[in-house]
Amino acid sequence: MNQKHPFLVVEVLTAIALIAAPFILPHLGFAPTTINRILIWGLFGLGFDILFGYTGLLSFGQSAFFGTGGMFAAYLLTELDFPYVMGAIILGAIVAGLAGYLVGLVALRRTGIYFAMITVAISEVFFFVEFNPLSRYTGGENGLPGVPTPSVFLGFTTLTFHSDRAMYVFLAFWYFVGLVVALRIVRSPVGAILSAIRDNPLRAAALGHNIHAYKHTAFVAAAIYAGFAGGLLGVMQGFMPPDAFMFDTSGQLVMQTAIGGAGSLFGPLIGATVWLFLSDFFQNTLHLGATWKLVLGIVFVLLVVFLRRGIVGAIADLYRMAKGARNATEPAEKPMAAPVITPVATEALLPPPRPTHSASSPILRATGLSKRYGGLMANSDIDFTVNHGEIRGIIGPNGAGKSTFFKMLTCEVPPSSGKIMFEDRDITGMSVTDVCQLGLTKSYQINQLFDRLTVGQNLTIAALGEIRGKFRLDLFRNIHKIPGLAEQVERTLALVNLMHRLDTPVSDLAYGEKRRLEIGLALATSPSLLLLDEPLAGMSPSERIETVALLKSIARGRTMIIIDHDVDSLFELVETVTVLQEGRVLVHGTPQEIKFNPQVQEAYLGGVHGEMA
Amino acid sequence: MINWANFLSQCFNGLVLGGLLALISSGLTIIYGTLGVLNLAHGAMFMLGGYAGWVAYDYTGSFIVALIAGSLFVMLVGVLMERLIIRYFYSRPQEDQILVTFGLGIVFVETVRFFFGSLSKTVPPPALFQGITNLGFMVYPTYRLASLGIVTVALLALYLVLYRTRLGMIVRAGIEDSVMVGSLGIDVYKVFMLVFGIGAMAAGFAGIVNAPVVSIAPDVGEAILVQTFVVVVIGGVGSFPGAVLGGIIAGEIISITSMFNPGYAYVMLFVAMTVVLVWRPYGLLGAAGRE
Numbered sequence: 031m032n033q034k035h036p037f038l039v040v041e042v043l044t045a046i047a048l049i050a051a052p053f054i055l056p057h058l059g060f061a062p063t064t065i066n067r068i069l070i071w072g073l074f075g076l077g078f079d080i081l082f083g084y085t086g087l088l089s090f091g092q093s094a095f096f097g098t099g100g101m102f103a104a105y106l107l108t109e110l111d112f113p114y115v116m117g118a119i120i121l122g123a124i125v126a127g128l129a130g131y132l133v134g135l136v137a138l139r140r141t142g143i144y145f146a147m148i149t150v151a152i153s154e155v156f157f158f159v160e161f162n163p164l165s166r167y168t169g170g171e172n173g174l175p176g177v178p179t180p181s182v183f184l185g186f187t188t189l190t191f192h193s194d195r196a197m198y199v200f201l202a203f204w205y206f207v208g209l210v211v212a213l214r215i216v217r218s219p220v221g222a223i224l225s226a227i228r229d230n231p232l233r234a235a236a237l238g239h240n241i242h243a244y245k246h247t248a249f250v251a252a253a254i255y256a257g258f259a260g261g262l263l264g265v266m267q268g269f270m271p272p273d274a275f276m277f278d279t280s281g282q283l284v285m286q287t288a289i290g291g292a293g294s295l296f297g298p299l300i301g302a303t304v305w306l307f308l309s310d311f312f313q314n315t316l317h318l319g320a321t322w323k324l325v326l327g328i329v330f331v332l333l334v335v336f337l338r339r340g341i342v343g344a345i346a347d348l349y350r351m352a353k354g355a356r357n358a359t360e361p362a363e364k365p366m367a368a369p370v371i372t373p374v375a376t377e378a379l380l381p382p383p384r385p386t387h388s389a390s391s392p393i394l395r396a397t398g399l400s401k402r403y404g405g406l407m408a409n410s411d412i413d414f415t416v417n418h419g420e421i422r423g424i425i426g427p428n429g430a431g432k433s434t435f436f437k438m439l440t441c442e443v444p445p446s447s448g449k450i451m452f453e454d455r456d457i458t459g460m461s462v463t464d465v466c467q468l469g470l471t472k473s474y475q476i477n478q479l480f481d482r483l484t485v486g487q488n489l490t491i492a493a494l495g496e497i498r499g500k501f502r503l504d505l506f507r508n509i510h511k512i513p514g515l516a517e518q519v520e521r522t523l524a525l526v527n528l529m530h531r532l533d534t535p536v537s538d539l540a541y542g543e544k545r546r547l548e549i550g551l552a553l554a555t556s557p558s559l560l561l562l563d564e565p566l567a568g569m570s571p572s573e574r575i576e577t578v579a580l581l582k583s584i585a586r587g588r589t590m591i592i593i594d595h596d597v598d599s600l601f602e603l604v605e606t607v608t609v610l611q612e613g614r615v616l617v618h619g620t621p622q623e624i625k626f627n628p629q630v631q632e633a634y635l636g637g638v639h640g641e642m643a
Numbered sequence: 644m645i646n647w648a649n650f651l652s653q654c655f656n657g658l659v660l661g662g663l664l665a666l667i668s669s670g671l672t673i674i675y676g677t678l679g680v681l682n683l684a685h686g687a688m689f690m691l692g693g694y695a696g697w698v699a700y701d702y703t704g705s706f707i708v709a710l711i712a713g714s715l716f717v718m719l720v721g722v723l724m725e726r727l728i729i730r731y732f733y734s735r736p737q738e739d740q741i742l743v744t745f746g747l748g749i750v751f752v753e754t755v756r757f758f759f760g761s762l763s764k765t766v767p768p769p770a771l772f773q774g775i776t777n778l779g780f781m782v783y784p785t786y787r788l789a790s791l792g793i794v795t796v797a798l799l800a801l802y803l804v805l806y807r808t809r810l811g812m813i814v815r816a817g818i819e820d821s822v823m824v825g826s827l828g829i830d831v832y833k834v835f836m837l838v839f840g841i842g843a844m845a846a847g848f849a850g851i852v853n854a855p856v857v858s859i860a861p862d863v864g865e866a867i868l869v870q871t872f873v874v875v876v877i878g879g880v881g882s883f884p885g886a887v888l889g890g891i892i893a894g895e896i897i898s899i900t901s902m903f904n905p906g907y908a909y910v911m912l913f914v915a916m917t918v919v920l921v922w923r924p925y926g927l928l929g930a931a932g933r934e
Binding site: 320 | 675681728731735737738739741742743745746747749750753754756757761865866868869872873875876880904905906907908909910912913916917920921924
């Protein structure tokens with residue numbers, strides 16, 4: 031995402047491979063129709079990989095859209111004598127996309143296993159509808175024969191794609207078009223957000239992205255690809271088979287993608303190559319008869335057990351290992367010791383907080399805020415006001431309801447009663463996404479990062495929320511060409527001192543670095559009110575000193591509320607402190623007043639009077 | 644015009660199918676609830692039960708022996724599956740768990756096809772339950788009535804195990820929070836193995852009970868798996884009462900719709916599922932946060 035692709039290397043290499051394939055593959059034992067079939071499955075899989083590999087939604091319902099697109103196109107071409115083959119296929123893809131939109135309304139209400147189960151049910155519904163109530167149009171179990179061959183009128187001559195070789199050219203062209211489009215989607219801001227949703231949907235939503243709308247987009251895109259591939263299948267075979275609708279079709283797509291490796295766009299193509307080759311090999315060369323499926327099933331299980339990320343993932347790992355071995359022999363270019371961190375205090379580095387309209391009025395006012403979990407009152411009747419530019423601390427013994435209070439302020443959990451005004455706007459009951467869009471966000475007590483993305487990509491996701499709003503369909507926009515994005519990411523990176531870690535995957539970061547990135551994610555949204563939930567938690571003493579310096583530099587010109595147990599560090603940072611105890615506000619005052627307040631001492635030390643440690 | 648006798652007998656069919664679905668779905672739902680694994684090979688367990696029962700019947704000629712031997716066989720398959728493969732997937736992403744059980748399902752189906760062929764097999768109902776019974780208001784196949792009774796007894800047994808035994812208490816606690824159960828000094832892995840075995844057995848048992856009603860073939864599990872999913876979505880994941888309620892609802896919908904047009908049975912099932920998802924996203928008797 032952060033590397034720019036010089037001269038579209040992937041596209042050029044794919045074009046070369048597609049041109050070379052028909053000359054090489056037959057020598058390896060691939061029948062011409064098998065090669066064509068691989069392209070159709072590969073194209074079908076491009077959309078599926080956007081949905082599964084990039085967004086993390088494992089659907090077993092793709093056969094529904096494959097069949098719908100294919101049947102619609104075949105019906106237009108055979109029964110209605112629609113003259114344009116490509117036109118019919120494109121219309122089929124659109125119809126499949128519409129079906130995907132409607133199905134998505136239901137299926138995307140839930141995630142995880144519910145989503146998988148619902149999509150299984152959907153594929154079965156489409157199968158039965160196609161077979162029975164709609165059999166007048168779809169030919170029922172006979173399918174639709176007589177789908178015409180495509181032809182292209184060039185002005186002086188007409189190209190028709192009769193032979194297998196000619197059909198290969200036709201299919202390879204459309205696979206290439208499909209790939210170019212998919213690559214653009216993956217490299218667009220939408221693609222970046224889809225990966226974020228896969229890694230951590232809750233945080234993606236908390237950074238101001240309407241994840242439901244993005245998931246729906248991926249679902250529709252996958253359905254369009256499926257419908258398009260289904261249309262091509264009918265044209266290739268001259269016959270639209272009803273078994274395109276079968277659950278087996280979905281299953282085969284899932285298995286091919288898993289074998290090839292999800293999340294690379296090429297996984298499905300490679301998986302299809304392996305799958306179709308083996309199935310031909312087992313049936314025609316080894317004459318296994320019906321047993322071929324058993325052998326393939328065993329191969330698949332073994333691959334899932336031992337090859338976690340499929341063939342593409344294994345190749346990537348091997349490449350990395352080889353590269354790592356080479357690097358190890360060379361003298362290390364950089365000492366591995368932790369870089370010495372100098373606190374950044376340049377104001378130019380700050381992502382500017384959003385302009386605020388009424389500087390004198392309170393930025394946040396919560397009144398009568400309560401939260402009840404069953405019989406437990408986590409918060410009761412809290413009145414809380416923070417002014418523009420204030421740095422507020424919140425302390426309280428464990429279980430005082432501090433984190434619950436924060437969750438209500440950011441609208442992660444709805445209050446049982448009470449009202450929250452942010453910049454004179456009632457935000458009670460709004461979604462966490464909308465609240466982030468308004469400029470109120472939080473860094474989490476427990477890191478909520480996008481683990482499979484790099485540091486730079488993490489911050490990009492956060493910055494995109496502010497730059498693009500909560501939903502935008504710029505599917506084909508190059509993420510590197512968004513004005514202001516790179517600057518905002520760089521500023522935040524400098525601020526949290528992770529410049530040298532730009533391209534490091536989050537999973538390789540040290541804990542202290544992850545903690546700073548966590549704060550960076552919140553900062554990159556340019557919040558006008560920033561909540562920090564225990565920013566110092568779990569840090570070593572030296573990391574604490576660095577982070578306090580970091581927070582001081584952030585604090586300038588910003589409004590912040592900080593929860594922490596490290597009272598000494600906190601009192602150094604904040605101007606006023608609110609003490610919570612048992613879900614209520616105990617006292618409120620300056621750090622000095624709080625330090626010597628007998629009530630606070632009692633709350634913490636249980637009646638032993640004396641200066642707090 | 645609706646034929647009321649026909650309608651009533653379809654309602655009974657719905658109840659029989661519903662009981663069966665309830666039993667299979669409880670197996671799926673307690674496995675998911677406790678282990679966090681969605682077993683896509685659960686339909687294959689149903690199928691394996693039918694075949695194991697058929698083999699046992701072939702050797703002994705006794706339906707009771709078939710029922711017991713078949714259930715124990717499927718339980719053993721479940722335990723082995725958990726021990727040898729599923730165990731290594733607890734720490735892996737949910738998608739990997741789904742993929743591996745999906746693959747195992749295919750392996751089971753194709754293995755059975757390899758040994759027994761694709762042609763369907765039938766197990767005759769036990770002599771005691773052959774023929775038809777006159778219920779006064781209608782006549783109904785005796786075995787279907789009996790199977791309703793058998794399934795009810797099995798559900799009751801499962802209920803007693805879940806709600807009246809120490810193991811059941813651990814399982815129900817595990818559905819709420821298996822990490823917490825583990826930290827209380829209970830060997831969760833042993834419990835996981837047992838739960839997987841019992842869950843598989845529930846499906847296998849249903850497979851044998853159903854064998855005299857519908858002939859068995861290697862792919863009978865596929866349709867059952869889909870219906871089971873709908874049941875679990877309707878009833879709520881991890882809820883035993885939800886599985887029972889969902890099973891009966893789904894069974895009735897399928898049977899009654901089939902009376903008018905079997906082609907719409909799945910459509911109606913899907914409509915019901917959609918209504919539940921909109922109205923109560925976590926299922927009729929499910930709790931939020933289990934997914």
